[in-house]
Every structure is written in C-alpha cells, then in structure tokens.
Amino acid sequence: xxxxxxxxxxxxxxxxxxxxxxxxxxxxxxxxxxxxxxxxxxxxxxxxxxxxxxxxxxxxxxxxxxxxxxxxxxxxxxxxxxxxxxxxxxxxxxxxxxxxxxxxxxxxxxxxxxxxxxxxxxxxxxxxxxxxxxxxxxxxxxxxxxxxxxxxxxxxxxxxxxxxxxxxxxxxxxxxxxxxxxxxxxxxxxxxxxxxxxxxxxxxxxxxxxxxxxxxxxxxxxxxxxxxxxxxxxxxxxxxxxxxxxxxxxxxxxxx
Numbered sequence: 211x212x213x214x215x216x217x218x219x220x221x222x223x224x225x226x227x228x229x230x231x232x233x234x235x236x237x238x239x240x241x242x243x244x245x246x247x248x249x250x251x252x253x254x255x256x257x258x259x260x261x262x263x264x265x266x267x268x269x270x271x272x273x274x275x276x277x278x279x280x281x282x283x284x285x286x287x288x289x290x291x292x293x294x295x296x297x298x299x300x301x302x303x304x305x306x307x308x309x310x311x312x313x314x315x316x317x318x319x320x321x322x323x324x325x326x327x328x329x330x331x332x333x334x335x336x337x338x339x340x341x342x343x344x345x346x347x348x349x350x351x352x353x354x355x356x357x358x359x360x361x362x363x364x365x366x367x368x369x370x371x372x373x374x375x376x377x378x379x380x381x382x383x384x385x386x387x388x389x390x391x392x393x394x395x396x397x398x399x400x401x402x403x404x405x406x407x408x409x410x411x412x413x414x415x416x417x418x419x420x421x422x423x424x425x426x427x428x429x430x431x432x433x434x435x436x437x438x439x440x441x442x443x444x445x446x447x448x449x450x451x452x453x454x455x456x457x458x459x460x461x462x463x464x465x466x
Contacts, residue, residue, distance in 0.1 A: 211234075211238070211239060211297060211300070211302045211303070211304075212233075212234065212235050212236070212302070212303050213233075213234045213237055213246075213300070213303070213304055213305070213306060214231060214232075214234075214304070214305040214306070215231065215232040215233075215234060215250065215305075215306050215308060216229045216230070216231050216305065216306070216307045216308065217229065217230055217231075217232060217262055217308045217321070217322070218308065218309045218310060218321065218322060219262070219321055220310075220318050220320060220321055221320065222319070222320060223317050223318055223319060227318065229307075234246070234249070234250060237249070238297065239296065239297050239298035239302075240296065240297070240298065241296065241297045242269070242293055242294065242295065242296055242297075243278075243280070243286065243292050243293070243295040243296070244264070244266055244269060244276060244292060244293050246297055247262060247264060247308075250262065262321050262322065263319075263320040263321035263322060263323050264276070264278065264322040264323060265277065265322070265323050265324075266293060268293075269293040270293070270294075271290065271291040271294040271369075271434065272369065273369065274291070274369030274371035274372070275371075276291055276292040276293045276371075277291075277292060277311055277324075277371045277372050277373055277376065278292045278308055278309070278310070278311075278322055279308070279309040279311060279312065279376055280292070280295070280307070280308055280309075281306060281307050282307065283377075283432065284311075284373035284376045284432040285371075285373050285434060286299065287299050287300075289431070289432065289433070289434060289436065290434050291371065291434045294434075308322065309322070310322045310323065310324045311324045311326075311372050311373075311375065311376040312376060312381075313372075313375050313376060313381040313420070314381060314419045314420075315328045315375065315381065315383070315418045315419045315420050316328065316372060316375065316376075324372075326370070326372050328383075328418040328419075328420070329370050329372065329383070329386060331414055331418060332383070332386070332390070332411055332414050332415050332418065333390060334414075335410040335411045335413070336403070336406065336407035336408075336410040336411045336414075337390045337391070337407070337411060338394075339399050339400055339403065340403065341399070341402055341403070352398050352399070353398075354397060354398060358397065359396075359397075361392065361396050361440075362392065362393045362394075362396040362397050363393070364389075364392075364393075364438070364441075365388075365389040365390070365392035365393035365396070365437065365441055366389075366393035367389075367435040367437065368386060368389035368390060368393075368435060368437055369434070369435060370386060371434065372386070373429075373432045373433060373434065374386055374428075374429035374430075374432065374433055374437075375420065375429075376432075377428040377429055377431070377432040378421065378423075378428055378429050379424075379426060379428070380421030380422055380423065380426075381420055381421040382420055382421045382422060382423045382424075382429070383415050383418070383420040384420075384422075384423040384429070384442050384445070385429040385433065385437060385441065385442060387411055387412065387415045388442045388445035389437050389441050390411065391407065391408055391411055391441075391444075391445050392441045392444055392445065394407065395407070395444070395448060396444075404448065405448065405451060405452035405455050405456055406452070406456065408445065408448045408449050408452045409449070409452045409453075409456055412445070412449055423442060425439070425442075427439060
C-alpha cells in the first residue's frame with residue numbers, strides 16, 4: 211500500500227500546530243494502524259527528524275489510550291479502537307488525515323497526544339463506592355436482577371478512550387459519565403450514594419468544560435465498546451430525581 215499521510219504536528223500546547231504530509235510505501239494491509247505509525251516514526255528517526263507523538267499502551271483494545279481522529283472519524287472507519295484498526299480498511303492508494311481528539315476539555319500536549327485527565331477528575335468526583343463492604347461475599351449472597359447485571363457490565367466496559375467526546379459536535383462527555391455512573395448505580399452496592407454520586411459527577415463534568423448533550427448519537431456510533439444511549443437516558447432520570455432528593459437543582463447537562 212502506498213499512502214499519503216497528513217498528520218497534525220504540534221510541538222506543545224502553546225504551539226499553533228499544522229498538518230505535515232508524509233509519503234509511505236509498501237505498507238502491509240495486515241499492519242495495525244499504530245504499527246503503520248511505528249514504521250513512519252522509524253523512518254523519521256533514521257532521518258534525524260522528530261517522531262510523531264501518539265498515545266498507546268496495551269494495543270489490545272483494552273486501555274483506551276490510542277484515540278486518534280482518522281479522516282474525520284474517531285478511531286477511523288471501523289467501530290473499534292485505533293490499535294485494532296488494520297490497514298486493510300483503507301484503499302491501496304489513499305490519503306489519510308490523522309488528528310488528535312478535538313475538544314476544549316482535551317488540550318493537546320504534543321502532536322496527537324491530548325490530556326484526558328478531565329475524565330479522571332470526573333471519576334474522582336464520585337465514580338466509586340465508599341461504604342465498607344467487608345470481605346469478598348459469596349457470588350450468590352447479593353441478588354442482582356439479570357437485566358441490571360448485564361447493563362452494569364455494559365457500562366463497566368467503557369475504557370475512557372474519549373471517542374465519544376471527539377465525535378460529538380458539542381464535545382459532550384455525557385456517554386462516558388453516564389457509563390461510569392450506570393455500572394455503579396445499577397447495582398445494590400451503589401445505591402446508598404446513587405444520587406449524590408450523580409450530582410457530583412455531572413457537576414464535575416460541566417466544570418471541566420464539556421459541552422451539553424443534544425442527542426445526536428455520534429458518541430454511541432463510534433464507541434468501540436458499543437455503549438448505548440440508554441445510559442444517558444438513565445443518567446438524566448437519576449439527575450432529575452437527585453435534584454429533588456438532595457435539593458440541588460443542577461440539571462444543566464440533561465438538556466436535550
């Protein structure tokens with residue numbers, strides 16, 4: 211495969227940034243997208259040039275580190291993580307535009323690397339269970355309806371890659387926040403802090419500068435774990451209930 215890459219290069223958050231064009235030859239269709247970038251970086255290093263900075267870790271579709279905007283689509287043409295995207299998904303002679311996540315809440319650190327610590331701060335605001343649960347109980351000691359257990363597992367599958375934010379025209383983090391709330395709020399252990407947790411995480415999400423949700427659905431369409439918009443609906447319901455139970459009227463992110 212002979213490809214033309216237009217890659218966003220930006221030395222730091224203070225640099226203006228620009229697209230730089232690279233030509234690649236003999237790219238194997240069996241390479242992953244990140245392996246292709248590795249080969250480009252090897253050539254740049256041999257030329258004495260600065261390699262392209264991009265996030266990666268497990269390369270198994272688990273960690274959520276490898277988020278890239280590829281030809282205007284989060285993670286590229288397949289609904290998977292960038293590390294699991296293979297070059298056979300592209301034409302043998304093609305131009306590929308590679309950008310970092312575009313969001314006010316995800317400032318660029320360098321090239322294709324962005325700061326996603328805003329997600330960490332949302333989790334810190336309430337994405338945990340603080341009550342003492344003692345030792346590990348028997349699997350059947352706490353009864354959980356199968357529907358709730360299945361949905362909780364679906365929410366827990368979120369890897370925090372940020373594709374939902376990057377794909378949303380509003381830069382909303384509603385799907386991420388809803389998934390993190392859902393997998394706790396659906397289980398018995400999460401009930402004591404359910405409404406406080408919802409208020410605190412949604413407020414933190416707003417403070418981080420993420421946009422509001424207008425139910426466009428791009429977030430779910432690009433989510434590599436196929437997390438449903440149903441989680442947003444559940445979060446909005448809990449947010450309305452929480453505003454009455456806690457006396458906190460903050461429901462700004464439930465618009466739409």
